[in-house]
Amino acid sequence: MNESSLYAVFINACLINNFVLAYFLGICPFMGVSGKLSTATRMGLAVTFVMLITAVCVHAVNLLLTLLHAPYLQLISFIIVIASTVQLVEMIIKKYSPTLFRSLGIFLPLITTNCAILGLALFQTNRGYDLVQAIVFAFGSGIGFTLALILMAGVRQKLDLMSVPALAKGAAVNLIIAGILALSFMGFAGLGAD
Amino acid sequence: MLPSNIAPINISINVTPVTTTDEFIKGLWRQNPIFVQVLGMCSTLAVTNSVINGLAMGLATAFVLVMSNILVSSLRNFIPRQVRMACYIAIIATFVTAVDYLLQSLSLTLHNALGAFVPLIVVNCIIMGRAEAFASRNTVTRSCLDGLGMGAGFTLALLCVGLVRELLGSGSILGVAVFSSSFEPWIIMLLPSGGFFTLGLWLLLMNWIKQRQLVGVKVEFEKEPSA
Amino acid sequence: MTTPSAPLQPRMVWYMYRAFVGIGVICTFIIAAVFLYTQPIIRDKQEAALQQSVLSVLGGAENKRDLVWRDGSLVLTTEGLATDGMDEKSARVYAGYDRQDRAVGYAITANGMGYQDNISVLYGYDPKADVIIGFHVLSSRETPGLGSKIGTDRKFLANFLKLDVSLNAQGQGLAHAITLSKVGQPKNSWQIDGITGATVSSKAVAKILRDSISRWAPRLKLVKTTTGGDIQ
Numbered sequence: 297m298n299e300s301s302l303y304a305v306f307i308n309a310c311l312i313n314n315f316v317l318a319y320f321l322g323i324c325p326f327m328g329v330s331g332k333l334s335t336a337t338r339m340g341l342a343v344t345f346v347m348l349i350t351a352v353c354v355h356a357v358n359l360l361l362t363l364l365h366a367p368y369l370q371l372i373s374f375i376i377v378i379a380s381t382v383q384l385v386e387m388i389i390k391k392y393s394p395t396l397f398r399s400l401g402i403f404l405p406l407i408t409t410n411c412a413i414l415g416l417a418l419f420q421t422n423r424g425y426d427l428v429q430a431i432v433f434a435f436g437s438g439i440g441f442t443l444a445l446i447l448m449a450g451v452r453q454k455l456d457l458m459s460v461p462a463l464a465k466g467a468a469v470n471l472i473i474a475g476i477l478a479l480s481f482m483g484f485a486g487l488g489a490d
Numbered sequence: 491m492l493p494s495n496i497a498p499i500n501i502s503i504n505v506t507p508v509t510t511t512d513e514f515i516k517g518l519w520r521q522n523p524i525f526v527q528v529l530g531m532c533s534t535l536a537v538t539n540s541v542i543n544g545l546a547m548g549l550a551t552a553f554v555l556v557m558s559n560i561l562v563s564s565l566r567n568f569i570p571r572q573v574r575m576a577c578y579i580a581i582i583a584t585f586v587t588a589v590d591y592l593l594q595s596l597s598l599t600l601h602n603a604l605g606a607f608v609p610l611i612v613v614n615c616i617i618m619g620r621a622e623a624f625a626s627r628n629t630v631t632r633s634c635l636d637g638l639g640m641g642a643g644f645t646l647a648l649l650c651v652g653l654v655r656e657l658l659g660s661g662s663i664l665g666v667a668v669f670s671s672s673f674e675p676w677i678i679m680l681l682p683s684g685g686f687f688t689l690g691l692w693l694l695l696m697n698w699i700k701q702r703q704l705v706g707v708k709v710e711f712e713k714e715p716s717a
Numbered sequence: 718m719t720t721p722s723a724p725l726q727p728r729m730v731w732y733m734y735r736a737f738v739g740i741g742v743i744c745t746f747i748i749a750a751v752f753l754y755t756q757p758i759i760r761d762k763q764e765a766a767l768q769q770s771v772l773s774v775l776g777g778a779e780n781k782r783d784l785v786w787r788d789g790s791l792v793l794t795t796e797g798l799a800t801d802g803m804d805e806k807s808a809r810v811y812a813g814y815d816r817q818d819r820a821v822g823y824a825i826t827a828n829g830m831g832y833q834d835n836i837s838v839l840y841g842y843d844p845k846a847d848v849i850i851g852f853h854v855l856s857s858r859e860t861p862g863l864g865s866k867i868g869t870d871r872k873f874l875a876n877f878l879k880l881d882v883s884l885n886a887q888g889q890g891l892a893h894a895i896t897l898s899k900v901g902q903p904k905n906s907w908q909i910d911g912i913t914g915a916t917v918s919s920k921a922v923a924k925i926l927r928d929s930i931s932r933w934a935p936r937l938k939l940v941k942t943t944t945g946g947d948i949q
Contacts, residue, residue: 304830313834318682320536324615326527336673368591368752371609372583372744379579411532418606423835463701467528468693475686481680485832485860539861561743568739570732577740584744588751595755598762602856659861677862 302432305425311484314414316444317477322412326445327470336449337442338399344438346378346385346407347416351434352375354417355427356440374417384405412441447477513632517639523616524689525696529567530616534648535685536607541664545645545651550593550608552641554585555617561585563627569626578621579612586612593669616640632671647692654688655679763949771811771824774841774851776878778813778821810933813841822850823937827929831921834858836867839924840877843937847884849930852877852882852922873912873919881906882930895927 300308315321322343329339355401357373386404390397398402409463416437420430451473523529533551538544550647562569569577590608594601601608611617620640625633656662657678661669678684771781813821822843828835840850855869867873876941885892897911897920898904911919 300835305528308834315633320532320682321610323531327528327531329530366750368587371590372580372588372748375579375583375612379576414610414613415606418609422606423868463697464694466693467554467698468690468697471690472685473694475683475690478681478686479678481606482683565736565740568732572729573736580744585746587748590811591751591755591759595758595762598759598766605910612863675862676772677860680861698737 300429302429305429305432306436306485307376307462307487308444309433310312311481312360312442312487314440314444314481315415315437317474317481318442319415321415322410322441325410325465326448326474328406328447330448330452330470333446333453335448336445338396340442340445341472342385343407343410343412344435345439346381347413347434347438348431349381349385349474350417351420352427353381355430356367358421370421374414378413378417406408412437444477444481448473493662505659507531513635514639515643517621517636519643519691521640522643522647523640524644525693527616527619528693529619530570530614530644532610533607533614534651535682535689537604538648538652538655539658539659539680540603541649541652542600543603544648546593546597547604547607547611548641548645549612550589551614551617551644552638553589554611555580555620555641556637557585557588557643558582558617558621559625559633560630561632562632562635563628566626568613574622574626578618582617582621583612585675602606603618616644629711650692651688654692655684659684731771733914736757737938750785762903765872767811770839771813771856772837774824774853775813776823776850777815781811781813781824784812784823810937824851825929825933826855826927829921829925829928831857832859832864832915832917835880836921836925837924840926842882842930842934844934847882848879849882849926852926859915859918863912864915866915867918869921869947870897870912873911875910876920879906880909880926882934884934884938888938889933891927895930896924897923910946 309315313319316323317324325339325343330336354374354377357368357377361367361373380405386397389404394419416434420433425433448470452470454472455469465471517523521527521615524531524534530551534549535549541627558578560579560582565577586609589611590601593604608617623637628636641687653663656664656679657668661667662671676684679688751816768781772778775781809826811824815821815823818838822841826837826839828837830836836857837855838849839853839855840849842848843850843924852874857868858864859865859867880895881893882895883889883892891907893907896908896910896934897916904910909919
């Protein structure tokens with residue numbers, strides 16, 4: 297039973313302990329998708345949506361596993377839940393908004409191997425959040441992830457117009473940019489403290 | 491407009507491994523998962539603030555990689571194409587759970603230091619990538635060697651990043667103080683941004699080395715017999 | 718991930734079933750084997766680590782016993798700590814005894830928000846002298862080199878060797894809340910010196926202890942053993 301307030305949970309997940317810039321979760325899509333602002337925003341929102349659903353399902357799975365006294369099945373059940381959620385979200389989006397489905401393209405299945413979603417499930421379990429806290433946590437982390445992605449995409453789009461030395465082109469310069477972003481996010485620490 | 495008697499030249503660059511030891515070596519350098527393929531960065535950045543953590547994570551990942559490669563390879567004729575992803579994930583998750591418990595039984599302090607990143611080995615792109623790209627198409631021995639090579643390369647990369655971060659951030663290696671007490675540690679190296687910077691700088695170094703190597707690459711030319 | 722929608726032949730379906738069931742059996746076997754093999758080892762290690770940290774906050778204690786919340790009061794139990802029935806699931810209480818089997822005090826877990834993330838601590842409390850006698854950080858994610866000093870800085874840890882936590886007149890809360898001492902003013906027995914450069918973390922520790930001890934001290938003064946006698 298975690299006694300943090302909802303505000304603290306949200307701010308913590310979104311800014312202070314940003315999933316990408318503080319916990320290093322979701323780096324693969326962070327590096328891969330942040331080339332253009334539009335794709336970055338869409339990926340971020342898709343991830344937020346999947347996170348919200350996953351948080352609820354993971355809460356249910358934890359209750360079930362406690363009943364069955366089977367803690368060793370935790371990891372497998374989480375991964376199955378995440379894969380199914382992504383599949384479900386893909387089917388729903390395909391049915392109700394084909395344009396969105398086409399613009400998201402390959403990104404949707406890639407969310408399954410996104411460390412951030414599994415990280416969300418594990419943190420939620422380890423910190424013992426109840427259902428409401430878990431939903432706020434998922435929302436906060438999704439927004440934080442989207443924020444980091446948008447910031448990165450903005451910088452990279454500007455960088456495309458400049459001459460980067462050939463030595464640093466690609467992942468190297470992206471990582472250095474990410475480092476500077478992480479540095480700036482450190483300024484948020486202390487927001488949640490009394 | 492080209493004259494009609496010049497036939498097209500077929501250029502092929504031979505880089506596929508031929509010998510079995512090459513399967514192992516390619517993972518260390520030429521196809522190093524972190525420095526060349528740039529995969530699996532989540533763990534690299536998170537656990538490398540000390541050398542021992544990086545080593546433990548590298549070995550744990552290598553274990554999962556080798557075991558899942560072996561199992562996927564031995565079952566490759568029984569797994570239908572449509573459901574292969576689900577099967578791979580189940581196998582990988584099994585071995586990650588196993589390594590999690592084994593690590594706990596070996597050293598509680600290491601397990602607590604690595605925290606939630608041991609279960610996160612499941613979504614490490616490297617393992618899934620090797621299962622899909624290699625183990626599902628090759629024999630058990632080759633897959634085992636491939637897993638060992640990739641695992642060794644991964645551990646090597648973690649050691650590189652971890653060494654820099656711990657040396658500059660705590661002034662020690664493996665917990666043993668290296669510099670005198672007057673050394674003011676670069677705390678930033680222990681923080682997330684330090685991880686990003688260190689990996690970025692290592693990649694810069696790798697790019698520079700590759701650029702210098704590219705000058706001496708040999709290409710084999712095969713000329714089509716002219717018509 | 719969308720596959721072509723051609724109708725599956727029965728043979729393909731059989732192959733899929735075979736793969737799923739086969740892999741399921743193999744995986745279950747592997748997990749169960751590793752789990753059964755490692756569980757006793759892990760339990761022993763965790764118990765040893767807990768023993769170590771409890772004894773470190775209760776100076777002079779040689780062994781510990783667990784406390785359980787039963788019928789509205791805390792009782793000592795030799796059967797080990799049971800979580801169902803515990804009022805606050807997040808806090809654990811242990812009683813420490815010295816070599817002559819005399820009670821030294823209680824070790825209580827507590828946690829709360831620090832600068833970056835949750836801080837989890839274990840502290841020792843002596844109900845007879847109304848003081849906190851030890852402090853140990855179980856886990857924290859404070860800034861390395863600054864906030865992380867709350868677990869290692871010797872001067873900071875010395876704050877907790879004799880921290881006054883006497884109860885007020887009604888016996889239901891602290892007489893003086895634990896706070897950070899102010900520069901230039903004499904330090905009271907219920908105040909602690911913060912760490913320079915880690916004020917937020919130090920204040921967080923003070924708050925965690927304040928909340929926890931004001932809740933547990935009134936209860937711990939009423940603890941009986943399972944046989945009904947006094948903890949002595």
